[in-house]
Amino acid sequence: MAKRFDIKDLNIYYGKFHAVSSVNLAVPPRNVTAFIGPSGCGKSTVLRSLNRMHEVAPGARVEGKVLLDGEDIYASTVDPVEVRRTIGMVFQRPNPFPTMSIRDNVVAGLKLAGVKNKKKLDEVAERSLRGANLWNEVKDRLDRPGGGLSGGQQQRLCIARAIAVQPDVLLMDEPCSALDPISTLAIEDLITELKKDFTIVIVTHNMQQAARVSDQTAFFNLLGVGQPGQLIEVDDTEKIFSNPSQKATEDYISGRFG
Amino acid sequence: MTDNVTGSSPPARSTGRRRGDGIFRSMTTGSSLVIVVSIGLIGLFLLIQAVPSLQANTINFFTSAEWSTGDVGNLAFGIRDLLVVTVLSSLLALAIAMPIAMGIALFLTHYLPPKIAQPFAYVIDLLAAVPSIVFGLWGAKVLGPSLEPIATFLNENLSWIPLFSDGNVSLSGGGNIFTAGIVLAIMILPIITAVSREVFRQTPAMQIEGALALGATRWEMIRTTVLPFGRSGYIAGSMLGLGRALGETVAVLIILRSASSSSTFSFFDGGYTFASKIASAAPEFSEPLSTGAYIAAGLVLFVFTFAVNALARYIAGRGKAKAS
Structure with a gap:
């Protein structure tokens, strides 16, 4: 649980298109790392390469290493399905399984892993929903479909689903961009609580959000149209937002572009 | 101004x-x-x-199996056997075509790369363009005789199941419901596949990603997202296929052997479906009263097919309401 990532010389391609160029980055455990940068700079692509989800797109491939506690998740012996079982992911739009009940949504990952004991599943469902600050709102309707909840509740349901399997790392791809400010606040509070137990990497377009929730911030940028995205700078969040070492970072966070 | x-x-x-x-x-x-x-x-x-x-009519229209309309003064016609043959052949077709169509649709939408899937899909659609008379000829002359050993085997070993017991026509040549059902299955495969393909393709990408990100294999992803999402469309497509099978005329007419005794509710029966019965007598439609007997059979088929299609629409509509 709560492992660290070491990304070494990571290059990502979609077919012939070079999407991201030589990223080197360390993600410490029990820590929130934020990826910021303009649209198309490759931050989501890097995030998706951390649990091998980018491979779902045809023609996608990577060069370089992504070490999870020293083990390369791209080693030829590693099954991407196993990687995704140990690294949770929360998406931009809440995506609970609409035909499944709230409870079944939460334990979907465990069921895929072969857990059948009903008592155990119920325990995990409750613990995960409590962990996602959703238990009190849904405890009376665990058998109702997950699609009936509000957007913010659905997103917390997806977080509960992701943490139910006790992942090594939790990846969040702009988890609040489809939510209203109140729900966003609820998720941000939740992230702060979750980092006690999990390593979290979050992509966000909202710089205030990065400043509020993260310990470490990585700024990605595009050098030009058609050029690969690059990691410009990574540092403590406080330093990035007060005294960045690169001019491009300063221009971006002060709103001069992007 | x-x-x-x-x-x-x-x-x-x-x-x-x-x-x-x-x-x-x-x-x-x-x-x-x-x-x-x-x-x-x-x-x-x-x-x-x-x-x-x-x-x-001098006998019960719904429960008797007799069909004699030659003597206008003494009409005796009942649709029992027509109904049995129609339903048995169509249900057999559906039972064969539904799983195959689902397999093809899933293969085309979630296994094959889109570039290869498109031409493959055209081939399936092409199956729908084959005239039914060609299917009939093929069924009667090629498929029927070559199915004979299989039919004989099923009849000999599974005859304790009523559906596989002795029929009212000889097994030789394969002019029975068994052959007709298989030919009908091939004929309705394109429509079921086309509808299923469309609904399976529309599974929201974010659902699919959600399942994969949880560590689902491709089949588990299909089971948790694609199938629940596409279920109602798949059923509706199958009902459309059933509607086609119920009304199919010329292929069934060519394949099925006429039987001298009434139906034994077996796949190895011969006889007529509603549609093939009407078509077989079409050259003799001169006397209004005897023609009316066939038209009555047509009316039953009309209502039956209408009900099946209405059911399909209802199921499809209900699924749509749930998905939105």
């Missing part, structure tokens, strides 16, 4: 537009009414033509 003119011109234009709207609206309403009215008139025609014969 100028102001006055420009002031009055917009309303004039807008009434013009409204007239255009009105014309367009009556055109579309009219076109849709044509459909409803023709279906109503067809039903009415069938009913009017059938009633005198039904009144002259």
Whole structure:
């Protein structure tokens, strides 16, 4: 649980298109790392390469290493399905399984892993929903479909689903961009609580959000149209937002572009 | 004055537009009414033509298997066997075609790369363009005889199941419901596949990603997202296929051997479906009362097919409401 990532010389391609160029980055455990940068700079692509989800797109491939506690998740012996079982992911739009009940949504990952004991599943469902600050709102309707909840509740349901399997790392791809400010606040509070137990990497377009929730911030940028995205700078969040070492970072966070 | 003119011109234009709207609206309403009215008139025609014969019928129309319409003074016709043969052959077709169509649709949408899937899909659609007379000839001359050993095997070993017990025609040549059902299955495969393919393809990408990110294998992803999402569309497509199978005429007419005794509720029966019975007698439709007997059979098929299609629409509509 709560492992660290070491990304070494990571290059990502979609077919012939070079999407991201030589990223080197360390993600410490029990820590929130934020990826910021303009649209198309490759931050989501890097995030998706951390649990091998980018491979779902045809023609996608990577060069370089992504070490999870020293083990390369791209080693030829590693099954991407196993990687995704140990690294949770929360998406931009809440995506609970609409035909499944709230409870079944939460334990979907465990069921895929072969857990059948009903008592155990119920325990995990409750613990995960409590962990996602959703238990009190849904405890009376665990058998109702997950699609009936509000957007913010659905997103917390997806977080509960992701943490139910006790992942090594939790990846969040702009988890609040489809939510209203109140729900966003609820998720941000939740992230702060979750980092006690999990390593979290979050992509966000909202710089205030990065400043509020993260310990470490990585700024990605595009050098030009058609050029690969690059990691410009990574540092403590406080330093990035007060005294960045690169001019491009300063221009971006002060709103001069992007 | 100028102001006055420009002031009055917009309303004039807008009434013009409204007239255009009105014309367009009556055109579309009219076109849709044509459909409803023709279906109503067809039903009415069938009913009017059938009633005198039904009144002259000397035996029970629904429960008897006899069919003699030669003597107008002594009409005796019942649809029991027609119903049995129609339903058995169509259900067999559905039981074979449904799993295969699901397999093809899933393969095309979630296994094959899109570039190869497209031409493959055309081939399946091409199957729908083969004339049913060709299917009939193939079924009667090629498939039927080559199925004979399989039919014999099933009959010998599974005859304790009523569906596989001895039928009312000889097994040789394969002119039975077993052959007809398989040919019908091939004929309805394209429609079921096409509808299923469409709904499976529309599974939201974020659902699929959600399942994969949880560590689902491809099959587990399909089971947790694609199948629940596409279920109602798949069932509706199958019902459309069933509608086709129920009404298929010429292929069944060529394949099925006529039987001298009544149906034994077995796959190895011969006989007629509603449609093939009517087609077989078409050259002799001169006497209104005997023709009316066939029209009565047609009316039952009409209502039956209509009900199946209505059920399909209902299921599809319910699924849509749930998905949104």
